[in-house]
Amino acid sequence: MQPPYTKDDRNIMKKAAESTQILKNRFRSDYCGLLSPEREHGSVRLAGWVHRKRDHGGLIFIDLRDHTGLSQLVIQPEQQELFAIAEQLHIESVICVEGVVVRRAPGAINPRLASGEIEVVLSQISVESNAQTLPFPVADEVQTSEELRLKYRFIDLRREKIHENIIFRSRLTAAMRRYLEAKDFIEIQTPILTSSSPEGARDFLVPSRLHPGKFYALPQAPQQFKQLLMVSGFPRYFQIAPCFRDEDARADRSPGEFYQLDMEMAFIEQDDLFSILEGMIEHLTTTMSHKRITRFPFPRISYKEVMNRFGTDKPDLRIPLEISDVTPLFVGSAFKVFANSTVEGSCVKALVLKGRGNESRLFYDKAEKRAKELGSGGLAYIQFKEEGPKGPVVKFLSEADLSTLKSHLALENGDVVFFGAGKWAATCKIMGGMRTYFGDLFSLDKDELSFCWIVDFPMFEYNEEAKKIDFSHNPFSMPQGEMEALETMSPLDILAYQYDIVCNGIELSSGAIRNHKPEIMYKAFGIAGYSREEVDLRFGHMIEAFKLGAPPHGGIAPGLDRMVMILCDEQNIREVIAFPMNQQAQDLMMGSPSAVTPVQLKELSLQIDLPKKAEPKP
RNA sequence: GGAGCUGUAGCUCAGUUUGGUUAGAGCGCCUGCCUGUCACGCAGGAGGUCGCGGGUUCGAACCCCGUCAGCUCCGCCA
Numbered sequence: 001m002q003p004p005y006t007k008d009d010r011n012i013m014k015k016a017a018e019s020t021q022i023l024k025n026r027f028r029s030d031y032c033g034l035l036s037p038e039r040e041h042g043s044v045r046l047a048g049w050v051h052r053k054r055d056h057g058g059l060i061f062i063d064l065r066d067h068t069g070l071s072q073l074v075i076q077p078e079q080q081e082l083f084a085i086a087e088q089l090h091i092e093s094v095i096c097v098e099g100v101v102v103r104r105a106p107g108a109i110n111p112r113l114a115s116g117e118i119e120v121v122l123s124q125i126s127v128e129s130n131a132q133t134l135p136f137p138v139a140d141e142v143q144t145s146e147e148l149r150l151k152y153r154f155i156d157l158r159r160e161k162i163h164e165n166i167i168f169r170s171r172l173t174a175a176m177r178r179y180l181e182a183k184d185f186i187e188i189q190t191p192i193l194t195s196s197s198p199e200g201a202r203d204f205l206v207p208s209r210l211h212p213g214k215f216y217a218l219p220q221a222p223q224q225f226k227q228l229l230m231v232s233g234f235p236r237y238f239q240i241a242p243c244f245r246d247e248d249a250r251a252d253r254s255p256g257e258f259y260q261l262d263m264e265m266a267f268i269e270q271d272d273l274f275s276i277l278e279g280m281i282e283h284l285t286t287t288m289s290h291k292r293i294t295r296f297p298f299p300r301i302s303y304k305e306v307m308n309r310f311g312t313d314k315p316d317l318r319i320p321l322e323i324s325d326v327t328p329l330f331v332g333s334a335f336k337v338f339a340n341s342t343v344e345g346s347c348v349k350a351l352v353l354k355g356r357g358n359e360s361r362l363f364y365d366k367a368e369k370r371a372k373e374l375g376s377g378g379l380a381y382i383q384f385k386e387e388g389p390k391g392p393v394v395k396f397l398s399e400a401d402l403s404t405l406k407s408h409l410a411l412e413n414g415d416v417v418f419f420g421a422g423k424w425a426a427t428c429k430i431m432g433g434m435r436t437y438f439g440d441l442f443s444l445d446k447d448e449l450s451f452c453w454i455v456d457f458p459m460f461e462y463n464e465e466a467k468k469i470d471f472s473h474n475p476f477s478m479p480q481g482e483m484e485a486l487e488t489m490s491p492l493d494i495l496a497y498q499y500d501i502v503c504n505g506i507e508l509s510s511g512a513i514r515n516h517k518p519e520i521m522y523k524a525f526g527i528a529g530y531s532r533e534e535v536d537l538r539f540g541h542m543i544e545a546f547k548l549g550a551p552p553h554g555g556i557a558p559g560l561d562r563m564v565m566i567l568c569d570e571q572n573i574r575e576v577i578a579f580p581m582n583q584q585a586q587d588l589m590m591g592s593p594s595a596v597t598p599v600q601l602k603e604l605s606l607q608i609d610l611p612k613k614a615e616p617k618p
Numbered sequence: 619g620g621a622g623c624u625g626u627a628g629c630u631c632a633g634u635u636u637g638g639u640u641a642g643a644g645c646g647c648c649u650g651c652c653u654g655u656c657a658c659g660c661a662g663g664a665g666g667u668c669g670c671g672g673g674u675u676c677g678a679a680c681c682c683c684g685u686c687a688g689c690u691c692c693g694c695c696a
Contacts, residue, residue, distance in 0.1 A: 056659085057652035072656070091646085110656055133647060136629055140645075140657075144629070147688050200696045220696090247695040373621080373691075474696060510696090572689095583689065 027096050033069020035115040039101040044120060046071060047096040049158065050089055050131075051139050060086045063139075064097065064120075067163065072110070072119040073097060082125050092138060092158075094129040097122050146574075150588040153579055165576050169564045172288055173240055176261055179283055183276070185236040185263070190225035192218060192242070198538050199475065202246035204256070212605035218244035221557060224542060226264040227476065227514055230553040231545045238263045240560060248583075251572050252506055252562055255585035258573075260509070261563075264555030270497050270513050273554055274298070274453060277501065285449060289567050294318075294450040298501070302456040307425070311349075311432020316505030317450040319439035323431045324350045326419075329404050335396035337380075341421035348421045349431045352409050353438060357383040357416040364391075367418065367434065374433040375426065380419040384411050393419070436505065446569055450504055456480070457498040460491045460527060468529050473498045476542070477512035478554075479524060486523045501558065503566055511556025518546050 022031060028047040030039065048066035060083065062073040075086045089095070099122040110116035135151075136144040138158045149156040157163055177187065196203045196217035203217040219225075221243045229237045241262040249255035265273065278297050285293055294317065306313055309322050327347045330338040338348050356363070364381055371379035382391040382402075389402055397405075409417060420431040459479045461472035469491050477496040479485050485494050497513035515521050521543060525535045536543060564576040574580040581587050601608065 052656075054655050054658050055652085056655065059653040059655080061655055061658085063656070070656095074654085077653075105654080108654060108656090113656075116656085133628065137646070140629085142630055142645085145625090145688065148629085150688095197696095201694080223696095245695065248693085250695085251690070253695070375692080471696065584687095 028066075031068040032064050032066045032071035033114050035071050035101060035118055035120070037103055037117050040103050040118065042101045043098070044101055045096065045098050046073075046120065047128075048094070049138075050091055050093045050095060053086075053089060053091060055087060061119075062086065062089070062095075064095070065158075067167075069114050071115045072113070073099065074119050074121050075125075076121065079122070082122055085125050085127065086122075088130075089127065090131050090133070092131040092134055092155075093127060094131070096126050096128060098124040146582070147588065150574075150580070150582055153589050157578065162575055165564065165568045165570065166578050168288075168568055169560075169576055172284065172564060172567065173560070175284055175288055176238075176240070176280070179280055180236075180238045180263075183236070183280075185238040186234050187239055188229060188234065188237055189239060190219070190222040190241065194219050194225075197224070199471075200245075204244045204246050207604040207606055209604055220245050221260060222262055223474075223476075226262060226555060227542070227553065228545055230264055230266045231548070231550045233266075233551075235267070236263075236265045237555075241557070249581075249585065252565065254561060254573050254577060255581050255583065259560040260557040261560050262555070262557040264553060266551040266553040268513075268552070268554055270455070270499065270554065273511065273513070273556060274300075274499075277556060277558075278451075281451065284563075285567075291447045291449050291567065294448055298451040298453050300453040300455050303454055303458065304456070306454050307428045307432075311428045311430070311435055312505075313454050313500060314502045314505055314507040315432070315452070316436065316439060316444070317452055318444045318448055318504060319435060319442060321351065321353070321435050321438060323428070323435060324352070324409055326350045326405065326408065329401070329408060330421075333401055334398060335393065335401070337396075338419070338421050341427075345424055346422055347424050347427055348419060349427050350405075350409060351418045351420075351431055351434055351438070352411065353416050353418070353441070354412075355414050356441070357385055357414045359416070364416075367437065370437045371420075371430060371434055374430045376420060376430045379434070380421075381416055382419075383416045384413050386413050391416075444504075448504075449566065452502050454500040454502060456495045457500075458492065459494040459496040459498075459524070462492060469527060471524075471528050472496075473510065474512055475525065475528070475539075476514050476521070478515040479520070482517070483520050483523060486520065486527065491527050497554070499556075501556065506562055506566060507559075508562055509556050509558040511554065513552070513554035516546050516550040516552055518543050521546070 029045045048064045051063040051065035054061040058077050060075040063070045099120040193216040206216040208214045222241050239262045244257050331342045333339040341348050368379040380393040382389050420427045460469045463470045477498045480495040500510050501508045561573050
């Protein structure tokens with residue numbers, strides 16, 4: 001078993017290097033970060049970048065950096081030629097050197113350096129690349145603007161933290177492959193140029209030269225291919241799959257493209273999938289990190305319950321707060337705003353903060369501002385103080401209301417309770433947003449991984465705009481209760497074998513047990529308003545496949561970038577991607593997207609029709 | 619599509635609240651000195667369209683309007 005990866009000792013580069021046999025050639029015989037007193041008196045060749053230089057006039061020290069770490073080089077003035085070269089060296093130049101490893105004098109040992117007990121006295125130096133002044137420093141890891149970092153990504157990637165992140169990502173994917181192959185998973189590549197799918201996110205389109213006017217689409221996920229592989233008789237499939245969705249970026253969402261650990265298995269049920277994935281995550285966590293999984297097996301929470309208790313389908317379970325339903329307490333209340341939310345489809349929710357009843361007015365005002373940003377009209381709250389309840393809505397509540405509330409929520413003096421009222425889904429969402437907002441009041445353990453499964457998603461939902469019933473997730477998910485449920489239950493009550501896996505407030509993946517029975521599929525699409533003919537037209541190839549011998553199957557596709565993010569303690573997904581795009585989906589280094597030549601357009605039978613710019617205001 | 623924050627030297631930032639002399643600091647860069655540093659030290663120097671455009675004013679980094687860029691959030695992401 002590999003030793004646990006800890007961020008504190010920052011030695012992942014060293015470990016990565018140790019697992020590789022060094023290629024000894026004219027450039028190097030050793031790695032900088034791995035040199036130790038064992039090599040004393042040894043003649044070595046090193047190659048790397050000038051990390052720092054300390055020129056004492058009569059003596060020059062160079063910290064040489066390669067991907068394993070640093071070695072201190074010493075150039076003595078007797079070596080006149082060497083000395084002249086070293087004097088002129090710029091930071092971040094690439095040099096190859098020869099020298100002898102010597103033990104440092106006891107007072108000169110640097111305990112902060114892995115190779116700090118030794119140094120290399122140079123006998124030769126050759127400058128492979130003399131670097132000009134860099135746009136930002138590599139050695140001093142000071143915050144630099146995102147724009148510069150992205151424009152000069154190749155320099156940013158020299159910096160220790162992000163360099164380690166990229167190496168960690170490589171090791172993680174390698175560990176995934178080893179684990180899954182040992183579990184009889186087969187890695188299969190699926191097409192990148194495929195066809196546009198009618199559901200889901202916006203597609204990226206690629207014009208076809210051979211078929212003017214027609215387009216390929218980049219896959220949003222290999223969803224249909226992996227299901228077809230099950231029909232082909234491969235028992236377990238996986239792929240580290242690029243996925244393309246033309247949607248706007250977030251801190252945990254790379255614009256345009258991202259990677260999933262895409263998996264699918266035949267002849268399994270939901271519980272089988274859960275235990276397989278839990279096994280893999282447990283293995284990866286214990287072998288690749290020093291983080292702890294809070295509960296194992298992962299807790300399972302139904303969609304309805306998670307919305308009621310946490311106000312989101314991706315809760316951070318480390319936050320010690322839960323939302324309470326207080327709807328029944330306000331039936332017939334004199335406070336009309338709350339009383340009016342006690343009808344079917346609406347609710348009154350409460351969120352208690354213990355011991356925060358005596359904060360400054362600013363505390364509550366800022367909370368209300370956040371609630372309004374989340375779409376709430378306001379944020380009612382009651383501070384329970386020694387001298388009695390206080391807050392903007394107290395005057396609307398009777399003594400009886402207040403005392404029922406106090407006992408129902410086990411409130412004590414010094415506490416504060418926040419309220420949300422209105423339509424169920426919107427109220428849950430706002431209160432969930434407030435729960436996350438107040439989560440900042442607690443110091444959450446970054447080394448705790450609080451995984452959970454969200455299960456029992458509804459199969460259908462009511463689309464208010466279109467005034468019709470829609471699939472709430474993947475139309476290919478199997479309804480719980482199969483055909484009987486579709487035929488006998490009210491559509492909005494039908495649940496699906498559809499699940500999400502969530503960790504610390506980040507959705508890692510959705511997955512489902514698929515619907516492999518054509519008749520159930522026609523019926524499900526029928527409820528969503530699609531005729532048999534329309535289904536055949538849009539998903540004919542899938543239905544056809546399922547008519548020709550399809551096993552029960554299901555899968556999941558955890559987001560790779562997000563997994564790396566969590567394990568590397570990064571708040572932004574760009575920190576775990578070698579060459580990310582900016583928020584506007586541009587690559588500032590490559591300059592993409594970019595214009596193409598008229599010749600290229602003509603070959604593709606395309607014409608550009610730019611939108612007219614809005615007239616500038618006078 | 620909408621909201622917020624940010625933009626001053628190569629880099630990180632102060633200065634903007636209350637408009638007023640030649641816009642500062644640290645790091646980096648250049649020159650000189652320095653034989654045990656490890657964020658080496660010391661002395662000197664260069665380096666600025668205060669994101670851009672317009673306005674108010676005797677006078678704008680500072681106030682107003684517009685605009686551009688980066689980030690964060692909402693919408694969006696089956």
